Amino acid sequence: MTDLELVVARKETAAEGVVCLTLRRPGGEPLPPWEPGAHVDLLLADGLERQYSLCGDPGDRSALTVAVLREPESRGGSTFVHERLAEGAVLRVRGPRNNFALTGSPRYLFLAGGIGITPIVPMVAEADARGADWRLVYGGRSRASMAFADALTAKYGDRVRVLPEDETGLLPLDELLGTPEPDTAVYCCGPEPLLAAVEERCAAWGPGVLHVERFAPRDDAGAGPRESFEVELAVSGRTFTVPGDKSILEVLEDAGVPVLSSCQEGTCGTCETDVREGVPDHRDSLLTDEERAAGETMLICVSRSCGPRLVLEL
Known part of the structure; x- marks a missing residue:
């Protein structure tokens, strides 16, 4: 995974409570390639480390763009970005990494809630470039709080529905998802209540149709007994x-074993580790049902073991 040292070339307001950061190499060298759905880790001051989706143009190797919502109950990351991070500041950035990749499909339904629009912006551009049939339904608290709404409607017209909650209420999920649509991939990003409601309605659409990205753990993440178990590291042979x-x-x-990690709550995928033996007890908010059933990888920051022993590719 790439660690970069980037400068904040531009910081501007994208919507009420949202700032947009443009990050470049100090010397102007090209940045690593990335695809829609990717995110980066910003390594901020005071040990803060936060993940933000890339919302710029993957074809522009000169800059990375992220949009950051000021959270009312911030744990420090968004407050730092909004109040202390200035143009010209140098940041360590890790990535890009993609846990929310755009699959091939003849038809897409994109659903975004609030700051969940960030990974969706490059996705709709890619779907449009592919000539796919697609539509975007974008909800938020108010029109003023909805980043990129005007630009999206100006560029794509009636393929984009902007539905501020104070004008139209919550997104009409029963209308949108009540009847499964063939050959359609559904992509959703936003707050947990929206994701849970979309998952419930898409259960009848079949496996592999719905793709979601979470900014916070599922409400039931981490549930279950917490028994002790053994972990063997296949590479070193050490057991813990x-x-x-x-x-x-x-x-x-x-124990001093070098392992990459970031969110430590099962959402970012930094600590995803291959499993050689044993059955993981998945408690993350990232892996798909198919990935969990396969049991080939696990997020070691939150997940545990269904049996007395796991062997990991470490």
Whole structure:
């Protein structure tokens, strides 16, 4: 995974409570390639590390663009970006990494809620460039709070429906998802209540149709017993006991085993690790049902073991 040192070339307001950062290499060298759905980790001051979706043009290798919502109950990341991060500041940036890739499909339905529009912006551009049949339904608290809404409607016309909650109410999910549509991929990003409601309605659409990205863990993430188990590292041969009150990641970090991690809540995928033996007890908010059933990888920051022992590719 690439670590970059980038400068904040531009910081501007994208909507009420949303700032847009344009990041470039200090010397202007090309940045790594990325595809729609990718995100980067911003390594901020005071040990803060936050993930933000890329919302610029993948064809522009000169800059990376992220949009950051000021969260009312910020844990420090969005407050730092809004109040302390200025143009000209230099940031360490890790990535890009993509857990929300745009699959091939003749037809797409994009659903965005609030700041969840960020990964969707390059997706609709890509779908349009492919000549696919697509539409976007975009909800938010108010029109003033909805970043990129005017630009999207100006560019794509009636393929984009902008539905501010204070004007039209919540997104009409029963209308949008009540009848499964053949050959249609559904992409959704936004707050947890929206994602949960979309998942419920898309259950009848069949496996592999719905793709979601979460900014926070599922409401039921982490549920279940917390028994101790053993973890063997296949590469080094070392074995550790993971007690009920610690994660695999915490045990490995305490032992000085170098493991990449970021969110530590099962949403970003940085700590995803291959499983050689054993059955993972998946407690993340990232892997698909198919990936969980396969049991080939797990997020060691939150997930545990269904049995007494796991062997990991570490």
